[in-house]
Structures are given as C-alpha cells and as structure tokens.
Amino acid sequence: MSSSSSEPESNILTLKSADNDEFQVEASIAVQSTTIKNMVEDGYTDIPLVNISSEVLIKILDYLKKHAENSGCSEEELNEFDNEFVKMSIKKMSLFVYAASFLHIPGLTSLLCQTIADKIKNKSVNAVRRIFEIINDYTPEEEAEVRAEHDWAHEGELDDTVEEDDEVRDENDGESDDNETPDDETGEN
Amino acid sequence: MEFESDNSDGFDRLPDPLIHLMFNQISDIKTLIRCRSVSKRFNSLVPQADSLLLRVDRVISATDSDDDDDSFLIAFLRSIIKSLHHLVSPSKVLPTPARSQNSPAQILREFERIRNLEIELPSGDLRLEKGTTIRWKADFGKTLKSCVILGFRSGDGGGGEAEFGGGAGAGLKMRVVWTISALIAASARHYMMVEVVNEHKELENLVIKDRDDEGKVVMDKKGLRECRESQCEGEEAEVNNASSGNGVGLWWRNNRTTVPAVRMRMWHEARMELSGGMKMVGATLVVVRPTNAGGERSEVEEQNGDVGLALGAFGEDAVYFEAVERLLKSRSYILEMNSF
Numbered sequence: 001m002s003s004s005s006s007e008p009e010s011n012i013l014t015l016k017s018a019d020n021d022e023f024q025v026e027a028s029i030a031v032q033s034t035t036i037k038n039m040v041e042d043g044y045t046d047i048p049l050v051n052i053s054s055e056v057l058i059k060i061l062d063y064l065k066k067h068a069e070n071s072g073c074s075e076e077e078l079n080e081f082d083n084e085f086v087k088m089s090i091k092k093m094s095l096f097v098y099a100a101s102f103l104h105i106p107g108l109t110s111l112l113c114q115t116i117a118d119k120i121k122n123k124s125v126n127a128v129r130r131i132f133e134i135i136n137d138y139t140p141e142e143e144a145e146v147r148a149e150h151d152w153a154h155e156g157e158l159d160d161t162v163e164e165d166d167e168v169r170d171e172n173d174g175e176s177d178d179n180e181t182p183d184d185e186t187g188e189n
Numbered sequence: 190m191e192f193e194s195d196n197s198d199g200f201d202r203l204p205d206p207l208i209h210l211m212f213n214q215i216s217d218i219k220t221l222i223r224c225r226s227v228s229k230r231f232n233s234l235v236p237q238a239d240s241l242l243l244r245v246d247r248v249i250s251a252t253d254s255d256d257d258d259d260s261f262l263i264a265f266l267r268s269i270i271k272s273l274h275h276l277v278s279p280s281k282v283l284p285t286p287a288r289s290q291n292s293p294a295q296i297l298r299e300f301e302r303i304r305n306l307e308i309e310l311p312s313g314d315l316r317l318e319k320g321t322t323i324r325w326k327a328d329f330g331k332t333l334k335s336c337v338i339l340g341f342r343s344g345d346g347g348g349g350e351a352e353f354g355g356g357a358g359a360g361l362k363m364r365v366v367w368t369i370s371a372l373i374a375a376s377a378r379h380y381m382m383v384e385v386v387n388e389h390k391e392l393e394n395l396v397i398k399d400r401d402d403e404g405k406v407v408m409d410k411k412g413l414r415e416c417r418e419s420q421c422e423g424e425e426a427e428v429n430n431a432s433s434g435n436g437v438g439l440w441w442r443n444n445r446t447t448v449p450a451v452r453m454r455m456w457h458e459a460r461m462e463l464s465g466g467m468k469m470v471g472a473t474l475v476v477v478r479p480t481n482a483g484g485e486r487s488e489v490e491e492q493n494g495d496v497g498l499a500l501g502a503f504g505e506d507a508v509y510f511e512a513v514e515r516l517l518k519s520r521s522y523i524l525e526m527n528s529f
Binding site for chain 2: 113147158
C-alpha cells in the first residue's frame with residue numbers, strides 16, 4: 001500500500017515523541033499542524049518529533065482532535081476547552097508554546113501566547129524574570145540605567161507575586177513511582 | 190525559525206519570533222517597557238513590537254484651571270448660537286501632576302516599526318449635563334473625512350422633554366452644540382497624534398479611543414498616508430492661544446486640526462423607546478462630511494453614503510445600533526457649516 005495515499009481522511013500517521021512513544025493519529029486531524037502537513041505532502045506517514053515529549057504531545061493531540069473541523073464542537077465548547085487547556089504552570093506553558101510553534105499550529109500558539117501575556121500584565125520586573133526563568137544578564141549598573149530611562153513604566157502598584165503553580169515544582173509533575181507498596185509495610189514491627 | 194534542541198529551560202530557549210508574538214499580544218506599552226529591564230534579549234526585542242496599546246493616564250489641558258476651558262467652549266459656541274444657557278458643568282479638576290509627563294510621541298519613539306496603534310485616553314472629552322450621552326466616531330486623513338454622532342438624553346428623569354418635544358425646530362440648539370462639541374473633540378485628538386503619524390512611516394492603523402467609550406478617532410492606512418504626505422498642520426483654536434512655553438512633555442487638548450467646511454445630515458426623534466426598554470429623549474443622529482464642493486456626488490449618492498456611515502459607526506453596540514436604525518427611518522435635515 002502506498003504511503004502517500006490520495007485519501008487523507010483514511011490515512012493514519014504515526015507520531016513518535018522524544019520519549020520514543022508512538023501515537024496513531026488520523027492525518028486529517030494532524031494536518032492542522034502545518035509542519036506535519038508538509039511532511040504528509042512529501043509522502044511521510046511516520047513523523048518523528050524529537051523535541052516534543054510524550055506528555056506535551058498527548059495534550060496537543062487532544063487539542064487538535066477537539067479543534068478539527070469534523071469534531072462537531074460548538075464555539076462555546078471550544079472556548080471552554082481552551083480555558084481548561086491553558087490551566088498549567090508557566091514553566092509547562094513554555095514547553096507547549098515551543099511545541100505549538102514548532103508544529104506551526106497558529107491557533108494554539110496564539111492561545112498560549114495570549115495566556116502568558118495576560119499573566120504578566122501587571123507584574124514587576126522581578127516577577128516576570130521568575131515566572132519566565134530568565135537569567136538577568138544585566139550588570140546592576142546597566143539595569144539601573146535601563147530602569148531610569150523609563151522610570152514611569154515602573155511606577156504604580158506592580159504585582160511582585162509569582163503564583164504557586166507558576167514556580168518550579170518538579171515533584172508534582174505527575175511522577176507516580178511508588179517504591180513502597182502498603183503490603184510490605186503492614187506486617188513489620 | 191530556528192529551534193535549538195538543547196535543554197535550557199524556560200523562555201530563554203524560545204526563538205525570537207515567538208517572543209515577538211507574545212509582545213504583540215501583550216500590546217500594553219507600560220508592561221512592554223518594563224520588560225526591557227528583564228534581560229538584554231528582551232531589551233532588544235521590545236522595540237520590535239508592532240501592535241501596541243498606549244493607555245494614557247491623564248491629559249493636561251493648556252491652562253490649569255477648568256474655568257478657562259469652560260469659557261473657551263462657551264465663548265466659541267456663543268459665536269454661533271445666540272442665546273445659550275449654561276450647558277457645561279465643571280468637571281472634576283485634574284490634579285497637578287507631580288511627575289514629568291511623557292508625551293505619546295516621546296514614548297512611542299522607542300518602538301521602531303509600529304504598525305497597529307491604539308491609544309486609550311482616560312475619559313471622554315465632553316462635559317455634558319447629567320443624563321446626556323454622546324457617542325461619536327470620526328475618520329480622518331489629512332483632515333476630517335467623516336464623523337458620525339449619536340446623542341440623546343436618557344428618558345428616565347433626564348429632563349429636556351420640553352426642550353425637544355416642541356416640534357421640528359425644538360432642541361436644534363442642543364443638537365448643534367452636541368455636534369460641534371464632538372467635532373472639536375475629534376479634531377483635537379487628531380491633532381494630538383499628527384507628530385506620531387509623521388514619525389512612524391509604517392503605521393497602518395491608528396485608533397484613539399477613551400475609557401468611557403465616548404468617542405473614537407480612526408485613521409486607516411490611506412488616511413495615515415494622506416496625513417503624512419501633506420504634513421498636516423494644526424491650527425490653534427481661535428479663542429485659546431495655548432502658548433507652548435512648557436514645550437516638550439505637555440500636550441494640548443485645545444490645539445486641534447481645522448474642521449473643513451462641512452455638510453451635516455441630521456435625523457432626530459423627540460422620544461424613542463428601544464426594544465430593551467431604554468428610553469431616549471431628543472435622540473439625534475448626525476453624519477458630518479466635508480462639503481461636496483465639486484459636486485461629484487449626486488444627492489442620492491450623498492444620502493446613501495451618509496446612511497452607510499451611520500450604520501457602520503456603532504455596529505459593536507447593539508443598543509446604539511438599534512437607535513441608529515430607528516433614527517434613520519425619520520426625515521433627515523441638512524445643515525451646512527463653515528470651516529472652523
């Protein structure tokens with residue numbers, strides 16, 4: 001069977017994540033990503049995505065399925081889905097923005113960027129740095145100079161807080177390896 | 190777009206075009222300028238943002254006291270309308286600012302290729318009697334291209350029934366005052382931005398609105414080009430000679446571009462109740478356009494053009510759109526006015 005089928009609707013693609021997991025997706029859904037679309041048009045059905053982890057890829061595929069033309073979702077349902085979708089730490093979001101941009105999914109990229117933009121609207125410079133984990137490459141003198149040039153922008157009540165889930169919290173990233181099972185413990189003295 | 194596959198975390202590894210997109214979606218200039226202090230990379234990318242929103246904190250008028258502002262408007266209007274009751278009630282006095290003011294032009298100079306610019310003034314420009322609402326939208330190029338004005342008094346205790354209810358001529362004074370006030374406000378906003386328009390050649394879209402949603406000045410690509418090419422100059426308002434002693438850093442409400450000789454088509458209804466229950470007294474719709482001096486357009490074309498402008502002006506607001514539709518059903522009157 002030729003892999004460059006002329007019936008994209010029935011074409012199943014295999015996407016391979018950075019963790020080497022494979023995911024089967026209908027081409028008609030996956031081509032919302034222009035990157036994937038180009039590969040399909042070049043005849044590929046195995047799509048390696050070496051810089052996207054399984055966790056991110058799974059969620060992105062959810063997004064694509066929901067936003068596919070034939071998903072039958074109303075605008076309200078899509079909005080609700082999008083609102084739920086972006087509920088994640090900014091650190092996570094940077095991974096998603098990266099993936100969405102690499103895959104060329106404009107709607108998703110835009111959604112994520114807008115969410116991020118809204119988050120930092122009233123934040124102080126320090127908060128922005130912490131949220132984005134950006135290294136400050138200014139010397140203290142240089143920074144003072146830049147600030148002084150625009151002191152009006154730093155006036156007023158700026159939010160210095162960084163929300164809990166925006167900080168780095170790797171231990172909550174879904175690892176569920178239990179080294180001890182209850183059975184082992186009950187009988188011990 | 191190049192993607193690095195190294196393992197650096199955070200936003201440092203996102204390519205520039207993505208950060209650029211994010212900055213465009215932030216739009217708010219104050220936030221963006223603050224981001225310049227975050228890192229050197231941000232500092233170099235912020236000036237590239239091309240879709241911006243500038244929220245103005247406060248507007249300085251040429252003179253400190255509001256009394257002078259009052260007399261400017263009233264003196265001006267007195268020259269047109271003979272008997273004028275005291276229409277204008279003094280607004281809150283603006284506090285004298287402690288810090289130095291940055292003009293929009295100065296702030297915007299930091300950005301190198303602005304394409305879409307939205308300016309949001311803190312409030313509307315008109316001081317109106319309680320219960321009176323005015324909404325306007327003006328399109329500018331080098332000079333005024335069109336202005337649509339909707340004015341009314343709220344029908345619940347807003348008063349003015351006597352004024353507007355007396356037949357065709359009643360309330361005309363008020364309607365003209367509303368119209369002229371809106372035109373002055375619009376041309377003042379236009380004048381305010383001329384410097385910016387001239388400095389930013391890539392600007393394609395400019396909107397000057399206010400937080401009260403009272404008025405909107407719009408300049409599209411063509412209009413912006415026309416303004417630049419003619420290097421539009423403003424004229425100082427007749428009565429108020431705002432001397433520019435304070436120079437850079439202050440910008441004026443009382444300097445404005447000249448309003449050309451115009452033709453105004455006016456529709457009005459003494460009383461109107463909308464589908465949502467809202468009652469309007471003295472509801473007035475005016476479409477203002479420069480006089481068709483060369484006579485290139487026929488009467489019918491003129492009227493259709495005016496109707497089209499009216500329907501397009503307040504499309505986003507269902508209530509006002511309905512008011513416009515209703516008003517368009519009544520007879521219209523033409524007034525002409527000299528340039529001022």
